[in-house]
Amino acid sequence: MQRRKLRNLEVSVLGLGCMGMSFGYGETKDEKEMITLIHRAKDLGIDFFDTAEVYGPFINEELVGKAIKSFRNEVVLATKFGVRIEGAKQIVDSTLNKIRESLEGSLKRLQTDCIDLYYQHRVDTNVPVEEVANLMGQFYKEGKIKAWG
DSSP: OOEEEEEEEEESSEEOOGGGTTTSSOOOHHHHHHHHHHHHHHHOOOOOOEOOOOTTTTTHHHHHHHHGGGGGSSSEEEESSSSEETTTEEEEEOOHHHHHHHHHHHHHHHOOSSSEEEEESSTTTOOHHHHHHHHHHHHHHTEEEEEEE
């Protein structure tokens, strides 16, 4: 499998976007089948897995966390922040308290102590990008993320 550099991360040229496994494309798929699919992807050399708290919401991160638990240190894990759920509505929200709440929730659901790539799902025009960047720097210093975008 070819590799690509994403700043300080190196990933397989193919990544696996996991959204459709539990959200967005028809009915929810069978969890065991999706875990098998993630394991097969890893066996084939794919080591970049992407999810988000809003997928489900939350259940996609739980699925991915469960699937990669036995080989967590061998893969690059990406998840996103910046959207919250209110009823059936998705609301763009990158307030600093919400971002921290999102990160802590994602770490728990993904069964990890660090997210390799943490990125903003949607830009919140009500929150200055400098404030978001500063918070990402804090998360990096705390060892909770390796990269952000």
